[in-house]
Amino acid sequence: MQSNATPDPFAEPVAFGQRVQILRDRRGMSRPVLAGLLGMSPSWLKQVESGQIQVPKLPMVLRIAEALRVRDLADLTGDQSMAVDLFTGPGHAKLPAVRDAINAFPLSADRPPPTPLHLRHRLAKAWSARHTAPNHRAVLGDLLPDLVVDAQLAVRAAESAAERRATQACLSEVYSLSQFFVAYQPDAALLWRVAERGMVAAQESEDPHAIGVAAWLTAQAHRDSGPGHFDAADAVTTKALRYLEPFLPDAPDKVLAIAGALQFEAGYTAARRAESGTAWGWWDEADKTSKKLPAAYYHPITSFSRAIMGAHAVTVAVELRAGGESVRQSVQADRMTIPSRPRLARHRIEEARGYQLDNQVEVALATLERAHEAAPETIRYNGYARRIILEETEAKSPDRRRRASELAVKVGLLAA
Structure with missing residues (x-):
């Protein structure tokens, strides 16, 4: 009996290109959008999906996995010997x-x-x-x-x-x-x-603060589910900001801070959509909000503060795939102090992504080592860091391969 159901990309035999197309469709992502995230043309991606181009080399496979938020590399490759958790940790x-x-x-x-x-x-x-x-x-x-x-x-x-x-x-x-x-x-x-x-x-x-925090985290959960859920993320942040607006003129610092955190979340989602003007516009709004807080204030949940805005700028630039701007923002952000160890490690990972985009791979690896020093459990469960490390274990340079392999052992990607 013929079925009209969408093929299961995890069932054998399904070719690599078919898996890419099925997973892309499930994410609600168009071919031009995925191709843009990969830095390739839509025609190249069409040839991959149709099987006219064979399975790309590991660095491109990992970039596809990152863009599609594939949980396990084997789900994309079909090769169970490549069962590597990316955007979820090992548990x-x-x-x-x-x-x-x-x-x-x-x-x-x-x-x-x-x-x-x-x-x-x-x-x-x-x-x-x-x-x-x-x-x-x-x-x-x-x-x-x-x-x-x-x-x-x-x-x-x-x-x-x-x-x-x-x-x-x-x-x-x-x-x-x-x-x-x-x-x-x-x-x-x-x-x-x-x-x-x-x-x-x-x-x-x-409680306005509790509602703001819950909305902040819910928006992140929607956004991390993929492009098909970006509208839901935007709806949550927009409604939460509208709800908080009447409280802001006389709000305590923690309510003002959660409003600023939500403003940045709107910018983060816009950056994931590759909407540069909107992303930086929301970053500007969040920056204005941060300046209304005491200089030393640091929100205990979201880390929102004046200091964090530099780190947020790095994130926006990285999500917009602007390598040079990411590096420029990283230099500025490093003048500020981030007291939270996991948030500092997350910032180092974002910096590493920027350095890799700017083809400064040695600096990216060194930055990931600094992330590991700050909070090993943050880098261990971060898909972006894991992807960069795995890519560099296949680098042509022996020194880069060695350095990446040593870091891969530390974060549990390779056995000692």
């Missing part, structure tokens, strides 16, 4: 415990619920630990199971409307913290469960 050892806590459905309690004030103190310590620990996922993996359960208990035990709103704000923030742990882990359903629960709890709290 943290503490993921099962965090997953069990999130998935639990407690109907009874074996301990008294904490007060909102107690939860707030624990959350503050948890955010601080996340920003200061090089093994931040391991730290969160220890803290999150009890935090999730206790925040749920606190909501159920609330005795007044005000207390219930306060505990819902705490619960929403616990889910936000959980999303930082779950991101890039091999459980997309869990990520969306956390994002959606965080948004529901935030809305129940009626």
Whole structure:
């Protein structure tokens, strides 16, 4: 019987080019858009998809995987010997415990619920630990199971409307913290469960800051799902900014900061669309917002601050595939201090992408080494860093191959 269903790219036998086309269609990405992200022509991509051009060399395969946000390289190549996780990590050892806590459905309690004030103190310590620990996922993996359960208990035990709103704000923030742990882990359903629960709890709290944070993370989840979800990301950021606007004239710093973070998210999505003017326009808006904050202020969740705007400029330039501009922005950004270790490592990875775009591959590798020094668990689960490292293990230069191979061992891409 003939089927009209879309072929499964993971079933054998399906040629490489067919896999590219199927995965591209599933991402809602046109051929010219994918070709542009690869720096190639639409006609070249059409020849690849039709099989007129054989499987490209590894660096181009990795770039295709990056553009299509392929989770496992084997899904693109069909070669199970190339089973390499890219945009999800191999799975943290503490993921099962965090997953069990999130998935639990407690109907009874074996301990008294904490007060909102107690939860707030624990959350503050948890955010601080996340920003200061090089093994931040391991730290969160220890803290999150009890935090999730206790925040749920606190909501159920609330005795007044005000207390219930306060505990819902705490619960929403616990889910936000959980999303930082779950991101890039091999459980997309869990990520969306956390994002959606965080948004529901935030809305129940009626707290502008909690709602802004939940929207910020939800927009990221949509954008990271691929171009077919960019409109959803834009809708979330636009509605959240519209909601926050009346609060801003007299808003505390944390509400002003989440508005600035959302403005940058709008610019980030525009950059992913290759809309340069819109992307830099939103960056300008976010920069204006950052200047309304105290010079030393640093938002404990989003890292939004005056200092982070330089790092954000690097990200916009990289997503617009502007290598020279990325490098120029990197030089300027390095004058600022980023106190969060995982956020600093993420910035180093963005810098490395810029240096690679500018054909300064040695500098890109050195920058990734600095990212590893700042926060090994950030680079271990970052698809962009993993792609650059894997590419350079195939470099013609023996020194580059050696350097990349040593880094690949450190981040778990190659066995020692």
